[in-house]
Amino acid sequence: MIKRPFFGSGKPKLQYSEIKNIEEKDVKEIPFSTRVTLMHKSPEGDPAGELVLSIGDEVRTGQRLSLHELGEEYLTSTATGTITDISHTTEYTGHIFTSVSIEAKSKDLWDDEFEKTGKDADLKSALPFLSCLPGIFDLAPLIKPDNPLNTIIINGLDRDLLIATNQIIVKTEAEHLAEGIEYLKKITGAGRVIFVVPPSLRTEAEKSGAEVKVIEPDYPDAAPGLLMQKVLDNPVSPEKTFEDLGVGFISPEAVVALRTAFVEGKLPVTKVLTVIDKDNRLTCVKARIGTPVRDILSALNIDVSHGDRLVFGGPMSGQSIYSEDMPIQHDTNAIMVQDKSRVIPSGNDPCINCGECVRACPAKIPVNMLIRLLENGLYEEAAQDYDLLSCVECGLCSYVCEMRIPISHYIMLGKHELPLTEGLEESNE
Numbered sequence: 001m002i003k004r005p006f007f008g009s010g011k012p013k014l015q016y017s018e019i020k021n022i023e024e025k026d027v028k029e030i031p032f033s034t035r036v037t038l039m040h041k042s043p044e045g046d047p048a049g050e051l052v053l054s055i056g057d058e059v060r061t062g063q064r065l066s067l068h069e070l071g072e073e074y075l076t077s078t079a080t081g082t083i084t085d086i087s088h089t090t091e092y093t094g095h096i097f098t099s100v101s102i103e104a105k106s107k108d109l110w111d112d113e114f115e116k117t118g119k120d121a122d123l124k125s126a127l128p129f130l131s132c133l134p135g136i137f138d139l140a141p142l143i144k145p146d147n148p149l150n151t152i153i154i155n156g157l158d159r160d161l162l163i164a165t166n167q168i169i170v171k172t173e174a175e176h177l178a179e180g181i182e183y184l185k186k187i188t189g190a191g192r193v194i195f196v197v198p199p200s201l202r203t204e205a206e207k208s209g210a211e212v213k214v215i216e217p218d219y220p221d222a223a224p225g226l227l228m229q230k231v232l233d234n235p236v237s238p239e240k241t242f243e244d245l246g247v248g249f250i251s252p253e254a255v256v257a258l259r260t261a262f263v264e265g266k267l268p269v270t271k272v273l274t275v276i277d278k279d280n281r282l283t284c285v286k287a288r289i290g291t292p293v294r295d296i297l298s299a300l301n302i303d304v305s306h307g308d309r310l311v312f313g314g315p316m317s318g319q320s321i322y323s324e325d326m327p328i329q330h331d332t333n334a335i336m337v338q339d340k341s342r343v344i345p346s347g348n349d350p351c352i353n354c355g356e357c358v359r360a361c362p363a364k365i366p367v368n369m370l371i372r373l374l375e376n377g378l379y380e381e382a383a384q385d386y387d388l389l390s391c392v393e394c395g396l397c398s399y400v401c402e403m404r405i406p407i408s409h410y411i412m413l414g415k416h417e418l419p420l421t422e423g424l425e426e427s428n429e
């Protein structure tokens with residue numbers, strides 16, 4: 001039984017940034033970097049077999065780089081040059097990241113393997129090349145040959161505040177989106193494609209030929225769980241994935257990337273993203289996947305000092321990064337720079353039960369009770385009694401918390417620890 005205390009309704013009126021009067025020429029091209037670093041996240045546990053790549057190997061732009069002797073893990077080279085470093089890093093969630101650094105040459109030599117085998121959109125031959133497209137880290141969940149998804153939703157809104165990446169793609173790539181949607185239907189077999197956009201982008205979305213749904217840009221309605229309920233009137237159960245319900249999500253940029261791959265016979269290697277400076281000014285840029293953050297900030301004349309915060313994403317749900325040398329990846333939609341004077345530290349005081357987090361929560365979770373269990377490591381009870389897994393990770397609870405409790409961090413930790421706790425109990429039985 002879910003316990004829901006009574007509080008008044010209402011939540012902060014936050015809206016996504018809407019772009020107006022912006023053209024493709026307003027997207028700034030970041031100069032080519034002499035070093036790109038590609039990263040692949042492996043499942044928990046050891047990688048499958050020995051590395052296939054070696055330091056000193058020569059690679060071409062668009063080349064499919066197999067990582068291990070066993071398994072199907074690979075990266076797509078975004079530059080022509082020489083591999084100078086290969087390393088492994090285990091993050092706090094237990095996933096292993098394999099990073100491959102390439103000393104890039106100024107001129108691209110394109111690999112033609114995909115052009116030979118995949119440009120006719122044959123699923124069997126094309127799929128092995130399509131896991132690393134700009135705008136999506138893994139296309140495989142959308143492709144189920146034996147049981148195709150019923151519906152694919154193209155999300156024309158951006159997941160966080162101050163980001164305009166998806167919207168700039170819709171604004172400037174309407175014709176290419178129409179072609180990309182046809183390829184999307186072909187390789188997924190989905191019978192219905194819904195294009196969700198804010199009112200300002202209705203005209204551009206209608207050019208795509210997809211079914212268009214217009215929603216107001218109210219945060220956090222672009223989160224997949226909330227979007228699915230708003231567009232399909234189909235609430236998501238924590239016990240099921242979107243794919244279990246026959247629904248998949250994809251970004252406009254990934255749809256355009258599909259079109260580019262099949263029409264031009266080349267795998268796209270550049271990424272559009274929003275850069276948010278210390279004064280919250282937005283700049284849309286295009287850069288090679290694997291470009292260090294340092295190079296992008298330098299091109300925009302944005303200085304970073306000790307104590308400033310760098311974030312991949314936006315102010316509500318973004319994740320801090322530890323170095324300007326971190327590279328942008330296929331799913332990096334934004335870089336935010338916060339001046340140290342504007343970084344608000346988390347508090348150490350206990351919850352005062354004011355109820356602001358409960359009023360703000362779009363999933364109607366009793367956050368005030370949930371946080372008490374999470375603070376004490378009671379993750380199973382948090383999931384069973386107080387809807388831990390229903391959280392859409394919008395960050396509103398932390399945003400409104402009077403005591404500055406890092407509620408979002410506790411929730412993410414709880415979601416990570418829960419399956420580990422359950423697995424430990426099963427092994428002890």
